[in-house]
Amino acid sequence: MPSPFSINGGACVAMVGKDCVAIACDLRLGLQALTVSNNFPKVFQYGDNVFLGLTGLATDVSTVSDLFRYKVNMYRLREERHIAPRTFANLVSSSLYERRFGPYFVSPVVAGLDPKTGAPFICGFDSIGCIDFAQDFIVSGTATDQLFGMCESLWEPGLGPDELFETISQALLNAVDRDALSGWGAHVYIIEKDKVTKRLLKGRQD
Amino acid sequence: MPEVLLGITGKDFTLIAASKAAMRGATILKAADDKTRQLNKHTLMAFSGEAGDTVQFAEYIQANAQLYSMRNETDLSPSALAHFVRGELASSLRSRKPYNVNLLLGGVDPITHQPSLYWLDYLASLAPVPYAAHGYAQYYCLSLLDKHHQPDITLERGMELLTLCADELKRRLPIDFKGLIVKAVTKDGIKEMPFDNDKVVKGT
Numbered sequence: 001m002p003s004p005f006s007i008n009g010g011a012c013v014a015m016v017g018k019d020c021v022a023i024a025c026d027l028r029l030g031l032q033a034l035t036v037s038n039n040f041p042k043v044f045q046y047g048d049n050v051f052l053g054l055t056g057l058a059t060d061v062s063t064v065s066d067l068f069r070y071k072v073n074m075y076r077l078r079e080e081r082h083i084a085p086r087t088f089a090n091l092v093s094s095s096l097y098e099r100r101f102g103p104y105f106v107s108p109v110v111a112g113l114d115p116k117t118g119a120p121f122i123c124g125f126d127s128i129g130c131i132d133f134a135q136d137f138i139v140s141g142t143a144t145d146q147l148f149g150m151c152e153s154l155w156e157p158g159l160g161p162d163e164l165f166e167t168i169s170q171a172l173l174n175a176v177d178r179d180a181l182s183g184w185g186a187h188v189y190i191i192e193k194d195k196v197t198k199r200l201l202k203g204r205q206d
Numbered sequence: 207m208p209e210v211l212l213g214i215t216g217k218d219f220t221l222i223a224a225s226k227a228a229m230r231g232a233t234i235l236k237a238a239d240d241k242t243r244q245l246n247k248h249t250l251m252a253f254s255g256e257a258g259d260t261v262q263f264a265e266y267i268q269a270n271a272q273l274y275s276m277r278n279e280t281d282l283s284p285s286a287l288a289h290f291v292r293g294e295l296a297s298s299l300r301s302r303k304p305y306n307v308n309l310l311l312g313g314v315d316p317i318t319h320q321p322s323l324y325w326l327d328y329l330a331s332l333a334p335v336p337y338a339a340h341g342y343a344q345y346y347c348l349s350l351l352d353k354h355h356q357p358d359i360t361l362e363r364g365m366e367l368l369t370l371c372a373d374e375l376k377r378r379l380p381i382d383f384k385g386l387i388v389k390a391v392t393k394d395g396i397k398e399m400p401f402d403n404d405k406v407v408k409g410t
Binding site: 058 | 293296299300325327329330331332333334335338345348
Protein backbone atom coordinates (compact mmCIF):
# COMPACT_ATOMS: atom_id res chain seq x y z
CA MET A 1 0.00 0.00 0.00
CA PRO A 2 2.66 2.63 0.75
CA SER A 3 3.48 3.06 -2.96
CA PRO A 4 3.97 6.77 -3.66
CA PHE A 5 1.72 6.36 -6.70
CA SER A 6 -1.31 5.36 -4.63
CA ILE A 7 -1.04 7.42 -1.42
CA ASN A 8 -3.13 10.34 -2.67
CA GLY A 9 -5.18 8.61 -5.38
CA GLY A 10 -6.54 10.09 -8.60
CA ALA A 11 -7.34 9.22 -12.20
CA CYS A 12 -6.81 10.75 -15.62
CA VAL A 13 -7.80 9.81 -19.17
CA ALA A 14 -7.28 11.26 -22.67
CA MET A 15 -9.09 10.27 -25.89
CA VAL A 16 -8.80 10.97 -29.60
CA GLY A 17 -11.86 12.01 -31.61
CA LYS A 18 -12.50 13.27 -35.13
CA ASP A 19 -10.52 16.55 -35.38
CA CYS A 20 -10.72 16.84 -31.60
CA VAL A 21 -9.23 15.40 -28.42
CA ALA A 22 -10.48 15.15 -24.86
CA ILE A 23 -8.72 14.95 -21.51
CA ALA A 24 -10.35 14.45 -18.13
CA CYS A 25 -9.38 13.94 -14.48
CA ASP A 26 -11.05 13.36 -11.13
CA LEU A 27 -10.82 15.87 -8.24
CA ARG A 28 -9.96 13.78 -5.18
CA LEU A 29 -6.97 14.32 -2.92
CA GLY A 30 -6.64 11.79 -0.15
CA LEU A 31 -4.28 10.27 2.38
CA GLN A 32 -4.78 6.52 1.94
CA ALA A 33 -8.50 6.00 2.69
CA LEU A 34 -9.10 9.49 4.14
CA THR A 35 -10.31 12.14 1.70
CA VAL A 36 -8.71 15.51 2.44
CA SER A 37 -9.98 17.60 -0.49
CA ASN A 38 -12.45 17.23 -3.34
CA ASN A 39 -11.04 20.17 -5.25
CA PHE A 40 -7.67 18.99 -6.55
CA PRO A 41 -7.64 19.14 -10.39
CA LYS A 42 -5.01 17.09 -12.19
CA VAL A 43 -5.26 18.54 -15.72
CA PHE A 44 -3.25 21.66 -16.56
CA GLN A 45 -3.23 23.88 -19.67
CA TYR A 46 0.00 25.01 -21.33
CA GLY A 47 -0.83 27.30 -24.23
CA ASP A 48 -3.84 27.33 -26.55
CA ASN A 49 -4.34 23.60 -27.08
CA VAL A 50 -1.72 21.72 -25.09
CA PHE A 51 -2.91 19.92 -21.96
CA LEU A 52 -1.10 17.86 -19.36
CA GLY A 53 -2.76 15.43 -16.95
CA LEU A 54 -0.77 14.34 -13.89
CA THR A 55 -1.67 11.56 -11.47
CA GLY A 56 0.40 10.07 -8.68
CA LEU A 57 1.94 11.66 -5.58
CA ALA A 58 0.13 14.98 -4.99
CA THR A 59 3.27 16.90 -4.05
CA ASP A 60 4.88 15.85 -7.34
CA VAL A 61 1.71 16.67 -9.28
CA SER A 62 2.10 20.25 -8.01
CA THR A 63 5.88 20.34 -8.39
CA VAL A 64 5.84 18.95 -11.94
CA SER A 65 2.92 21.13 -13.11
CA ASP A 66 4.71 24.22 -11.74
CA LEU A 67 7.98 23.12 -13.35
CA PHE A 68 6.37 22.80 -16.78
CA ARG A 69 4.58 26.13 -16.42
CA TYR A 70 8.05 27.65 -15.94
CA LYS A 71 9.61 25.69 -18.81
CA VAL A 72 6.75 26.42 -21.23
CA ASN A 73 6.79 30.14 -20.35
CA MET A 74 10.55 30.24 -21.01
CA TYR A 75 10.04 28.38 -24.30
CA ARG A 76 7.39 30.88 -25.39
CA LEU A 77 9.63 33.85 -24.59
CA ARG A 78 12.60 32.34 -26.44
CA GLU A 79 10.70 31.09 -29.50
CA GLU A 80 7.97 33.76 -29.59
CA ARG A 81 5.32 31.11 -30.27
CA HIS A 82 3.27 28.56 -28.36
CA ILE A 83 4.68 25.09 -27.79
CA ALA A 84 3.28 22.26 -29.95
CA PRO A 85 1.91 19.13 -28.23
CA ARG A 86 4.57 16.84 -29.75
CA THR A 87 7.38 19.20 -28.68
CA PHE A 88 5.84 19.42 -25.23
CA ALA A 89 5.66 15.62 -25.01
CA ASN A 90 9.41 15.42 -25.71
CA LEU A 91 10.04 18.14 -23.11
CA VAL A 92 8.07 16.10 -20.55
CA SER A 93 9.99 12.96 -21.46
CA SER A 94 13.46 14.50 -21.16
CA SER A 95 12.57 16.41 -17.99
CA LEU A 96 11.38 13.20 -16.31
CA TYR A 97 14.42 11.20 -17.43
CA GLU A 98 16.65 13.90 -15.88
CA ARG A 99 15.41 12.48 -12.56
CA ARG A 100 16.09 8.87 -13.65
CA PHE A 101 17.46 7.73 -10.26
CA GLY A 102 15.14 9.79 -8.04
CA PRO A 103 11.99 10.16 -10.09
CA TYR A 104 8.91 12.32 -9.67
CA PHE A 105 6.17 9.85 -8.74
CA VAL A 106 3.75 10.91 -11.48
CA SER A 107 2.19 9.30 -14.56
CA PRO A 108 1.69 12.15 -17.06
CA VAL A 109 -0.72 12.28 -19.99
CA VAL A 110 -0.43 14.83 -22.81
CA ALA A 111 -3.31 15.79 -25.10
CA GLY A 112 -3.56 18.45 -27.77
CA LEU A 113 -4.02 19.38 -31.40
CA ASP A 114 -1.11 19.98 -33.77
CA PRO A 115 -1.06 23.77 -34.34
CA LYS A 116 -0.25 23.38 -38.09
CA THR A 117 -2.30 20.40 -39.25
CA GLY A 118 -4.93 20.32 -36.50
CA ALA A 119 -4.28 16.59 -36.10
CA PRO A 120 -5.17 15.10 -32.70
CA PHE A 121 -2.23 14.12 -30.50
CA ILE A 122 -2.23 12.14 -27.26
CA CYS A 123 0.46 10.26 -25.38
CA GLY A 124 1.28 8.91 -21.94
CA PHE A 125 4.48 8.43 -19.96
CA ASP A 126 5.86 6.35 -17.12
CA SER A 127 7.47 8.19 -14.21
CA ILE A 128 10.92 8.25 -15.86
CA GLY A 129 9.74 9.59 -19.21
CA CYS A 130 9.20 6.60 -21.52
CA ILE A 131 6.59 7.82 -24.04
CA ASP A 132 3.58 5.70 -24.95
CA PHE A 133 2.19 7.06 -28.23
CA ALA A 134 -1.39 5.93 -28.71
CA GLN A 135 -3.92 6.36 -31.49
CA ASP A 136 -7.01 5.81 -29.34
CA PHE A 137 -6.80 6.60 -25.61
CA ILE A 138 -4.39 6.94 -22.67
CA VAL A 139 -5.22 6.26 -19.04
CA SER A 140 -3.32 6.87 -15.80
CA GLY A 141 -3.76 6.86 -12.02
CA THR A 142 -5.12 4.48 -9.41
CA ALA A 143 -8.14 3.62 -11.60
CA THR A 144 -6.11 2.53 -14.65
CA ASP A 145 -7.50 -1.01 -14.66
CA GLN A 146 -11.08 0.25 -14.56
CA LEU A 147 -10.35 2.98 -17.13
CA PHE A 148 -8.82 0.48 -19.57
CA GLY A 149 -11.98 -1.61 -19.32
CA MET A 150 -14.31 1.35 -19.84
CA CYS A 151 -12.28 2.83 -22.70
CA GLU A 152 -11.93 -0.51 -24.50
CA SER A 153 -15.69 -0.95 -24.49
CA LEU A 154 -16.92 2.64 -25.07
CA TRP A 155 -14.34 4.18 -27.40
CA GLU A 156 -14.67 3.97 -31.18
CA PRO A 157 -12.83 5.79 -33.96
CA GLY A 158 -14.17 9.04 -35.48
CA LEU A 159 -16.18 10.42 -32.53
CA GLY A 160 -17.30 14.06 -32.85
CA PRO A 161 -16.76 16.56 -30.01
CA ASP A 162 -20.16 15.97 -28.34
CA GLU A 163 -19.98 12.18 -28.64
CA LEU A 164 -16.38 12.29 -27.40
CA PHE A 165 -17.46 14.30 -24.34
CA GLU A 166 -20.13 11.72 -23.54
CA THR A 167 -17.72 8.84 -24.06
CA ILE A 168 -14.84 10.19 -21.98
CA SER A 169 -17.19 11.35 -19.19
CA GLN A 170 -18.93 7.98 -18.92
CA ALA A 171 -15.59 6.17 -19.07
CA LEU A 172 -14.10 8.27 -16.25
CA LEU A 173 -17.18 8.48 -14.03
CA ASN A 174 -17.86 4.74 -14.17
CA ALA A 175 -14.19 3.85 -13.71
CA VAL A 176 -13.71 6.00 -10.59
CA ASP A 177 -16.90 4.64 -9.03
CA ARG A 178 -15.13 1.26 -8.88
CA ASP A 179 -11.96 2.79 -7.35
CA ALA A 180 -11.90 3.79 -3.68
CA LEU A 181 -9.01 6.23 -4.17
CA SER A 182 -10.43 8.41 -6.95
CA GLY A 183 -13.65 10.24 -7.80
CA TRP A 184 -15.39 13.13 -5.98
CA GLY A 185 -16.14 15.07 -9.20
CA ALA A 186 -14.31 15.55 -12.50
CA HIS A 187 -12.96 18.10 -14.95
CA VAL A 188 -13.45 17.35 -18.66
CA TYR A 189 -11.74 19.32 -21.45
CA ILE A 190 -12.86 18.98 -25.09
CA ILE A 191 -10.25 20.49 -27.41
CA GLU A 192 -11.31 21.48 -30.96
CA LYS A 193 -9.50 23.45 -33.68
CA ASP A 194 -10.25 26.90 -32.24
CA LYS A 195 -12.39 26.11 -29.24
CA VAL A 196 -11.70 24.55 -25.85
CA THR A 197 -14.65 23.56 -23.67
CA LYS A 198 -14.11 22.86 -19.97
CA ARG A 199 -16.90 21.11 -18.12
CA LEU A 200 -17.14 20.35 -14.40
CA LEU A 201 -18.88 17.07 -13.54
CA LYS A 202 -20.20 16.60 -10.03
CA GLY A 203 -20.06 12.80 -10.03
CA ARG A 204 -20.83 10.61 -7.03
CA GLN A 205 -19.89 12.26 -3.72
CA ASP A 206 -19.26 9.09 -1.73
CA MET B 207 -0.06 12.78 15.30
CA PRO B 208 -1.73 13.40 18.73
CA GLU B 209 -1.25 17.13 18.15
CA VAL B 210 -4.50 18.81 17.10
CA LEU B 211 -4.66 21.40 14.33
CA LEU B 212 -8.02 22.69 13.10
CA GLY B 213 -9.01 25.33 10.59
CA ILE B 214 -12.42 26.69 9.56
CA THR B 215 -13.30 29.39 7.04
CA GLY B 216 -16.54 31.34 7.05
CA LYS B 217 -18.14 34.38 5.45
CA ASP B 218 -15.45 36.90 6.44
CA PHE B 219 -12.97 35.05 8.66
CA THR B 220 -10.65 32.10 9.04
CA LEU B 221 -10.35 30.35 12.39
CA ILE B 222 -7.25 28.40 13.36
CA ALA B 223 -7.08 26.23 16.46
CA ALA B 224 -4.11 24.29 17.84
CA SER B 225 -3.71 22.06 20.89
CA LYS B 226 -1.76 23.54 23.81
CA ALA B 227 0.21 20.45 24.86
CA ALA B 228 3.89 20.27 23.94
CA MET B 229 4.66 16.56 24.13
CA ARG B 230 7.81 14.44 24.16
CA GLY B 231 7.02 10.76 24.11
CA ALA B 232 4.48 10.15 26.88
CA THR B 233 5.43 13.32 28.78
CA ILE B 234 3.74 16.71 28.54
CA LEU B 235 6.53 19.29 28.74
CA LYS B 236 4.29 22.36 28.52
CA ALA B 237 0.54 22.88 28.78
CA ALA B 238 0.32 26.35 27.21
CA ASP B 239 2.26 25.93 23.99
CA ASP B 240 1.36 28.11 21.00
CA LYS B 241 1.73 26.15 17.77
CA THR B 242 1.00 29.13 15.52
CA ARG B 243 3.06 31.91 13.94
CA GLN B 244 1.78 35.11 12.35
CA LEU B 245 3.27 35.58 8.86
CA ASN B 246 1.87 39.05 8.20
CA LYS B 247 -1.09 41.21 9.21
CA HIS B 248 -3.71 38.78 7.89
CA THR B 249 -2.04 35.39 7.49
CA LEU B 250 -1.55 32.84 10.24
CA MET B 251 0.18 29.47 10.12
CA ALA B 252 -0.30 26.54 12.50
CA PHE B 253 2.19 23.67 12.60
CA SER B 254 2.71 20.17 13.98
CA GLY B 255 5.24 17.42 13.44
CA GLU B 256 8.76 16.55 14.57
CA ALA B 257 9.98 18.49 17.62
CA GLY B 258 12.84 20.63 16.30
CA ASP B 259 11.66 20.95 12.72
CA THR B 260 8.30 22.61 13.42
CA VAL B 261 9.37 25.86 15.08
CA GLN B 262 12.55 26.07 12.97
CA PHE B 263 10.61 25.83 9.71
CA ALA B 264 7.71 28.03 10.84
CA GLU B 265 10.02 30.82 11.98
CA TYR B 266 12.05 30.57 8.77
CA ILE B 267 8.84 31.10 6.80
CA GLN B 268 7.73 33.86 9.18
CA ALA B 269 11.06 35.68 8.76
CA ASN B 270 10.86 35.45 4.96
CA ALA B 271 7.26 36.65 4.89
CA GLN B 272 8.15 39.62 7.08
CA LEU B 273 11.25 40.39 5.01
CA TYR B 274 9.07 40.48 1.89
CA SER B 275 6.62 42.84 3.59
CA MET B 276 9.44 45.20 4.65
CA ARG B 277 11.17 45.22 1.24
CA ASN B 278 8.05 45.69 -0.87
CA GLU B 279 5.81 47.60 1.52
CA THR B 280 3.06 45.11 0.60
CA ASP B 281 2.07 41.85 2.20
CA LEU B 282 1.98 38.63 0.23
CA SER B 283 -1.56 37.24 -0.14
CA PRO B 284 -2.44 34.01 1.70
CA SER B 285 -2.42 32.17 -1.66
CA ALA B 286 1.04 33.49 -2.56
CA LEU B 287 2.37 32.55 0.88
CA ALA B 288 0.86 29.07 0.67
CA HIS B 289 2.64 28.46 -2.63
CA PHE B 290 5.89 29.88 -1.24
CA VAL B 291 5.68 27.57 1.77
CA ARG B 292 4.92 24.62 -0.51
CA GLY B 293 7.97 25.41 -2.62
CA GLU B 294 10.23 25.50 0.43
CA LEU B 295 8.77 22.29 1.85
CA ALA B 296 8.94 20.53 -1.54
CA SER B 297 12.61 21.35 -2.04
CA SER B 298 13.28 20.22 1.54
CA LEU B 299 11.46 16.93 0.82
CA ARG B 300 14.18 15.82 -1.64
CA SER B 301 17.09 17.04 0.50
CA ARG B 302 19.30 14.99 2.82
CA LYS B 303 17.19 15.79 5.90
CA PRO B 304 13.63 16.88 5.05
CA TYR B 305 11.51 18.97 7.42
CA ASN B 306 8.83 16.77 9.01
CA VAL B 307 6.16 19.47 9.39
CA ASN B 308 2.41 19.55 8.76
CA LEU B 309 0.82 22.96 8.32
CA LEU B 310 -2.45 24.83 8.13
CA LEU B 311 -2.25 28.27 6.62
CA GLY B 312 -5.23 30.56 7.10
CA GLY B 313 -5.79 34.11 6.01
CA VAL B 314 -7.99 36.80 4.61
CA ASP B 315 -7.03 38.44 1.31
CA PRO B 316 -5.90 42.01 2.03
CA ILE B 317 -7.71 43.39 -1.05
CA THR B 318 -10.78 41.23 -1.70
CA HIS B 319 -11.27 40.27 1.99
CA GLN B 320 -11.89 36.69 0.80
CA PRO B 321 -11.08 34.20 3.59
CA SER B 322 -8.95 31.20 2.65
CA LEU B 323 -7.44 28.12 4.24
CA TYR B 324 -4.63 25.90 2.93
CA TRP B 325 -3.82 22.38 4.04
CA LEU B 326 -0.18 21.26 3.68
CA ASP B 327 1.38 18.02 4.83
CA TYR B 328 5.06 17.10 5.27
CA LEU B 329 5.18 15.82 1.67
CA ALA B 330 4.26 19.36 0.56
CA SER B 331 0.86 18.34 -0.82
CA LEU B 332 -1.09 21.59 -0.98
CA ALA B 333 -4.87 21.84 -1.03
CA PRO B 334 -7.16 24.83 -0.64
CA VAL B 335 -10.02 23.75 1.62
CA PRO B 336 -13.06 25.24 3.39
CA TYR B 337 -12.14 23.44 6.65
CA ALA B 338 -9.23 21.22 7.59
CA ALA B 339 -7.50 19.23 10.30
CA HIS B 340 -4.18 17.45 10.83
CA GLY B 341 -3.22 14.28 12.65
CA TYR B 342 -5.76 12.12 14.48
CA ALA B 343 -8.08 15.13 14.69
CA GLN B 344 -8.83 14.56 10.99
CA TYR B 345 -10.60 11.29 11.74
CA TYR B 346 -12.84 12.83 14.43
CA CYS B 347 -13.45 16.36 13.14
CA LEU B 348 -13.69 16.21 9.33
CA SER B 349 -16.90 14.17 9.46
CA LEU B 350 -18.39 16.63 11.97
CA LEU B 351 -17.47 19.56 9.76
CA ASP B 352 -18.78 17.76 6.64
CA LYS B 353 -22.17 17.73 8.31
CA HIS B 354 -22.26 21.14 10.01
CA HIS B 355 -20.08 23.52 7.98
CA GLN B 356 -21.55 26.03 5.50
CA PRO B 357 -19.37 28.45 3.49
CA ASP B 358 -21.25 31.55 4.70
CA ILE B 359 -21.19 30.97 8.48
CA THR B 360 -20.54 33.79 10.98
CA LEU B 361 -17.61 33.93 13.39
CA GLU B 362 -19.93 32.99 16.27
CA ARG B 363 -21.08 29.89 14.40
CA GLY B 364 -17.43 29.10 13.58
CA MET B 365 -16.62 29.13 17.30
CA GLU B 366 -19.61 26.84 17.94
CA LEU B 367 -18.25 24.37 15.37
CA LEU B 368 -14.83 24.47 17.07
CA THR B 369 -16.49 23.71 20.41
CA LEU B 370 -18.27 20.80 18.73
CA CYS B 371 -14.92 19.49 17.45
CA ALA B 372 -13.16 20.06 20.79
CA ASP B 373 -15.93 18.15 22.63
CA GLU B 374 -15.62 15.22 20.27
CA LEU B 375 -11.83 15.17 20.67
CA LYS B 376 -12.13 15.26 24.47
CA ARG B 377 -14.64 12.42 24.26
CA ARG B 378 -12.70 10.13 21.92
CA LEU B 379 -8.96 10.97 21.97
CA PRO B 380 -7.27 8.79 24.61
CA ILE B 381 -4.69 11.47 25.45
CA ASP B 382 -5.16 14.89 27.01
CA PHE B 383 -4.19 17.58 24.50
CA LYS B 384 -4.56 20.37 27.13
CA GLY B 385 -7.21 22.34 25.27
CA LEU B 386 -7.01 24.61 22.25
CA ILE B 387 -5.57 28.00 21.42
CA VAL B 388 -7.98 29.64 18.99
CA LYS B 389 -7.09 32.55 16.71
CA ALA B 390 -9.34 34.37 14.27
CA VAL B 391 -8.11 36.05 11.09
CA THR B 392 -10.40 38.82 9.79
CA LYS B 393 -9.86 41.85 7.57
CA ASP B 394 -8.89 43.76 10.74
CA GLY B 395 -6.04 41.39 11.56
CA ILE B 396 -5.44 38.43 13.84
CA LYS B 397 -6.75 38.11 17.38
CA GLU B 398 -6.81 35.33 19.93
CA MET B 399 -10.35 34.21 20.75
CA PRO B 400 -11.51 33.28 24.24
CA PHE B 401 -12.18 29.53 24.34
CA ASP B 402 -13.54 27.47 27.22
CA ASN B 403 -11.08 24.62 27.68
CA ASP B 404 -12.30 23.68 31.17
CA LYS B 405 -15.62 22.28 29.99
CA VAL B 406 -15.89 18.66 31.05
CA VAL B 407 -17.18 16.26 28.40
CA LYS B 408 -18.45 12.90 29.58
CA GLY B 409 -17.65 9.74 27.66
CA THR B 410 -20.41 7.81 25.93
